[in-house]
Amino acid sequence: MNNSQQRGARPVHAARDTERSQARRAELIAIGRRLFADTSYDALSMDDIARHAGVAKGLIYYYFKSKRGYYLAIVEASVAELVIRAAGGSDLPRRERVHRTIDGYLRYAQHHQAAYRTIVTGGVGFDAEVLAIRDHVREQLLTAIAEGAWGRSDIPLIARLALVGWLSCVEGVTLDWLEHQELDRDTVRELLVRMLRDTLRAIGDFEPSCPAPVPEDS
Structure with a gap:
């Protein structure tokens, strides 16, 4: 692949990465909405949330910085x-x-x-x-x-x-x-x-x- 092709490929890859990131964030929000639907804020820890979501706690921090940000x-x-x-x-x-x-x-x-x-x-x-x-x-x-x-x-x-x-x-x-x-x-x-x-x-x-x-x- 020449330099011109590489430059053209980068925006495409970046767009796909952004779409995947947005989809993942939306998925975590959907999970959180189900968890908080009938459970108070204080009753759920980040460990609880990560366990229910089936992801590492760090991933939630990556997207939302904190439990409050996620909420x-x-x-x-x-x-x-x-x-x-x-x-x-x-x-x-x-x-x-x-x-x-x-x-x-x-x-x-x-x-x-x-x-x-x-x-x-x-x-x-x-x-x-x-x-x-x-x-x-x-x-x-x-x-x-x-x-x-x-x-x-x-x-x-x-x-x-x-x-x-x-x-x-x-x-x-x-x-x-x-x-x-x-x-x-x-x-x-x-x-x-x-x-x-x-x-x-x-x-x-x-x-x-x-x-x-x-x-x-x-």
Whole structure:
């Protein structure tokens, strides 16, 4: 192989190495998400994680530097999935989109309870980085609701205040529901949808640029 061919081969090999590295990192995050799904942060040591993953502990340190770094990567991946599930269906009619947003949110919380509690409560000892991740997901969800309700992402202050209050209520309701789950998800979803409908009506009374949905399309 001449020098020109060698130079051409290096980027190809580098790209393949990067893909393998990214795939390996994603695999470790997937394993971690399963491990932390119903197990608290403190209950799992790095030795436990490495044993369950079937890898050397050093490999986890190589990709994530520390247990906390690994945990934060898992939380970020969980948040990304929550946002995708909750904010999908932009091509759907408004009523269907609102239902899908709330149902996706509850479905995620139901099947990833430990991760959801971490996102909502702020993680280990109210970790500032986890709180920042939580604030990010809240912003994404507020935007999804605003776009579904009014077709806009810029939210007037009074509307934002009301939606933040509703979202805080959603988090409290969801956390309590996870503790008992005596009600099915559909019932909880409809409760939250009705609460949102009332919130949107209240916003419409205060902010003409954000009119309440008409009854037949709410």
